[in-house]
Amino acid sequence: xxxxxxxxxxxxxxxxxxxxxxxxxxxxxxxxxxxxxxxxxxxxxxxxxxxxxxxxxxxxxxxxxxxxxxxxxxxxxxxxxxxxxxxxxxxxxxxxxxxxxxxxxxxxxxxxxxxxxxxxxxxxxxxxxxxxxxxxxxxxxxxxxxxxxxxxxxxxxxxxxxxxxxxxxxxxxxxxxxxxxxxxxxxxxxxxxxxxxxxxxxxxxxxxxxxxxxxxxxxxxxxxxxxxxxxxxxxxxxxxxxxxxxxxxx
Ligand code: NAD
Numbered sequence: 001x002x003x004x005x006x007x008x009x010x011x012x013x014x015x016x017x018x019x020x021x022x023x024x025x026x027x028x029x030x031x032x033x034x035x036x037x038x039x040x041x042x043x044x045x046x047x048x049x050x051x052x053x054x055x056x057x058x059x060x061x062x063x064x065x066x067x068x069x070x071x072x073x074x075x076x077x078x079x080x081x082x083x084x085x086x087x088x089x090x091x092x093x094x095x096x097x098x099x100x101x102x103x104x105x106x107x108x109x110x111x112x113x114x115x116x117x118x119x120x121x122x123x124x125x126x127x128x129x130x131x132x133x134x135x136x137x138x139x140x141x142x143x144x145x146x147x148x149x150x151x152x153x154x155x156x157x158x159x160x161x162x163x164x165x166x167x168x169x170x171x172x173x174x175x176x177x178x179x180x181x182x183x184x185x186x187x188x189x190x191x192x193x194x195x196x197x198x199x200x201x202x203x204x205x206x207x208x209x210x211x212x213x214x215x216x217x218x219x220x221x222x223x224x225x226x227x228x229x230x231x232x233x234x235x236x237x238x239x240x241x242x243x244x245x246x247x248x249x250x
Contacts, residue, residue: 026195132160
């Protein structure tokens with residue numbers, strides 16, 4: 001008799017020694033943060049601002065900041081969901097090594113995962129960094145500067161532009177983060193991708209890296225992904241209820 005997919009994933013988790021989680025926007029929709037395609041979502045109403053435009057134009061920078069402040073208001077209202085909490089528990093117990101994420105909402109860290117166990121491939125929408133010296137600044141302080149001066153903020157130390165710490169269109173991913181993600185993926189025995197359409201790089205290749213390293217692959221998503229045929233376990237369903245069911249026997 002074949003086990004139902006949730007029971008199968010539960011037993012795969014019990015048998016695993018080193019789990020790696022990979023997450024996309026779908027893990028945060030039940031926390032109130034729309035994914036890219038949700039009708040009327042934050043992102044569908046606006047064309048993205050490419051990195052080169054941010055560098056070249058003060059108007060583009062001010063538009064980018066006003067979007068960042070709006071998104072930060074949504075991120076700070078959101079609470080981590082069942083899946084975030086489930087992952088944080090397994091990472092704390094040492095049964096999972098990391099959460100690699102495409103998300104910029106900071107919910108893995110807020111669910112209790114130590115920042116050195118989160119690889120945020122698309123950066124962070126919850127704080128800012130100087131493009132020159134890398135100094136971190138908080139978005140509240142950036143907003144105060146924009147409100148008071150009407151200008152985009154610059155670094156107090158080196159005078160270069162500040163920018164929300166996200167990877168914008170046209171901006172390269174961090175080599176260091178990419179290496180970390182590849183290392184975690186090749187050194188696990190179970191790779192669980194949650195809430196990602198697995199259609200863009202490097203999301204589409206990390207499950208393959210894990211598979212090539214001998215790991216089993218599990219996918220939890222509301223719709224099909226291009227890697228479903230390759231996976232050892234596929235669950236098509238709402239993420240919250242799936243992780244509620246998984247957590248029942250934990
Ligand atoms: P994606 O490619 O990761 O797709 C999200 C997937 O999740 C879709 O297949 C969707 O059907 C599924 N999904 C959504 N809600 C679900 C639920 N409750 N249960 C089960 N499945 C669910 O992500 P995207 O939306 O195409 O976004 C692309 C990029 O945009 C992200 O990688 C990220 O950089 C950025 N983004 C980030 C956030 C965030 O930080 N929370 C949100 C939106 C977009």
